[in-house]
Amino acid sequence: MEIKAKANANIALVKYWGKRDEKLNLPAVGSISVTLDQLTTITTVETDESLTEDEIIINGKTPTDKEILRISSFLGKIRSMAHRDEKVRVSSRNNFPTGAGLASSASGFAALALAGTKAYGLDPDPQELSILARKGSGSAARSFFGGFVEMIRGYSEDGIDDFAMQIADENYWDLKALILITSEEKKKVSSTTGMIHTSFTSPYFQAWVDSSDEDIQEAKFAIYEKDFEKLAEISELSCLKMHALALSAKPGLIYWNGSTIDLINEVRRGRANGIPMFFTVDAGPQVKVFTTAAYVEKVKGLFEGHPGITKILTAGIGPDAKILRDED
Ligand code: PMV
Numbered sequence: 106m107e108i109k110a111k112a113n114a115n116i117a118l119v120k121y122w123g124k125r126d127e128k129l130n131l132p133a134v135g136s137i138s139v140t141l142d143q144l145t146t147i148t149t150v151e152t153d154e155s156l157t158e159d160e161i162i163i164n165g166k167t168p169t170d171k172e173i174l175r176i177s178s179f180l181g182k183i184r185s186m187a188h189r190d191e192k193v194r195v196s197s198r199n200n201f202p203t204g205a206g207l208a209s210s211a212s213g214f215a216a217l218a219l220a221g222t223k224a225y226g227l228d229p230d231p232q233e234l235s236i237l238a239r240k241g242s243g244s245a246a247r248s249f250f251g252g253f254v255e256m257i258r259g260y261s262e263d264g265i266d267d268f269a270m271q272i273a274d275e276n277y278w279d280l281k282a283l284i285l286i287t288s289e290e291k292k293k294v295s296s297t298t299g300m301i302h303t304s305f306t307s308p309y310f311q312a313w314v315d316s317s318d319e320d321i322q323e324a325k326f327a328i329y330e331k332d333f334e335k336l337a338e339i340s341e342l343s344c345l346k347m348h349a350l351a352l353s354a355k356p357g358l359i360y361w362n363g364s365t366i367d368l369i370n371e372v373r374r375g376r377a378n379g380i381p382m383f384f385t386v387d388a389g390p391q392v393k394v395f396t397t398a399a400y401v402e403k404v405k406g407l408f409e410g411h412p413g414i415t416k417i418l419t420a421g422i423g424p425d426a427k428i429l430r431d432e433d
Contacts, residue, residue, distance in 0.1 A: 106152055106226075109147060109429040110216045111146070111147045111148075112146055112211075112215035112249070113146075115211050116387070117387070118343065120346075122134065122347045122351075123313065130239055133314050135258035135318070136255070137272070139280065140252060141422070141423045142275070142420050144423075146197060146198065146199045148195065148217050148220045149196045149220065150221045151224065152193050152224050156191070158192055160194045161176050163199075164197070164199060176195065179240065180217075182240055183221045186237075201418060210241070210244065210245060211247065212248050214238045214248075218238040219234060219427075232268050236265065236268045239268065249269065250269060250271040251425040252422055252424075255272050275421075275423060275424050281401040282395050285391060287364040287391055287392065287413050287415065289416075307351075309353050310350060323339045333381045333397065340383050364411075364412075368394075368414070371408070372392070375407060382404050383395050394408075405417065405419065
């Protein structure tokens with residue numbers, strides 16, 4: 106049976122960085138994200154009894170052995186849930202650059218979890234899907250839900266309470282994101298490697314964990330109140346704390362380039378001049394700028410033609426992941 110699913114990328118405003126259990130991929134902290142409408146992964150999964158190995162194609166190419174192993178082991182989890190053992194043909198396509206700090210693993214594993222479970226005849230609820238996707242990539246747990254999403258940091262040993270849920274849907278608050286691409290090179294240190302390295306070597310790691318619940322509460326409050334200024338402050342704080350942690354690892358991890366810093370400064374200048382905008386940066390050099398729908402063209406105008414930017418992607422708040430039918 107061939108199943109096609111679509112999931113959107115998400116960007117964290119309160120960041121996930123660090124694992125409380127590496128094997129089960131349990132996050133050390135909760136996180137808050139927004140799902141983006143223009144950045145999507147579409148994945149097709151087809152079971153085939155004649156296959157001896159999973160056949161995996163991403164963006165028209167065979168991925169690296171390491172990526173194949175990661176995806177196959179994730180498919181193995183679905184097979185054991187379904188008590189089935191036939192292999193699958195997977196074809197996945199992102200409409201945005203892969204592996205450059207743009208959360209392709211989030212939409213990728215969410216789409217794979219959705220299409221994969223259906224292809225093997227399972228019908229998990231969103232919470233079960235979120236738990237499953239988290240095993241592929243922590244941020245993927247958030248990509249099932251549209252709008253504003255919270256990933257809960259659980260406490261159980263088996264991770265049954267580590268899942269994401271929606272705070273508010275995509276129609277709640279018309280924010281826009283501009284993704285300022287400064288480099289399309291693949292990042293040198295993946296988020297998984299980077300966060301594990303950080304948790305073992307940064308002297309500040311425990312302080313990060315201890316202060317994360319407060320950040321989550323503040324961000325949730327800012328979202329409930331639609332308080333842009335408050336959301337700007339807490340999002341920038343969480344981003345800078347995450348990068349401060351990475352910088353304080355041994356050896357330190359620098360995900361930024363010179364343009365990243367220039368753009369961060371531009372965003373702060375713009376906000377000081379009364380334009381509602383704030384930045385966030387993930388494990389790569391791209392700068393994501395949030396603003397309101399009313400200001401999006403003005404903010405775009407500030408960055409168009411900037412020498413440090415190779416491309417600008419614009420997105421609104423996106424919907425839940427879904428199975429695509431022929432008519433979609
Ligand atoms: O889901 P992962 O393992 O790719 O980690 C994501 C880490 C950040 O993007 C830097 C932060 C986040 O919460 O998305």
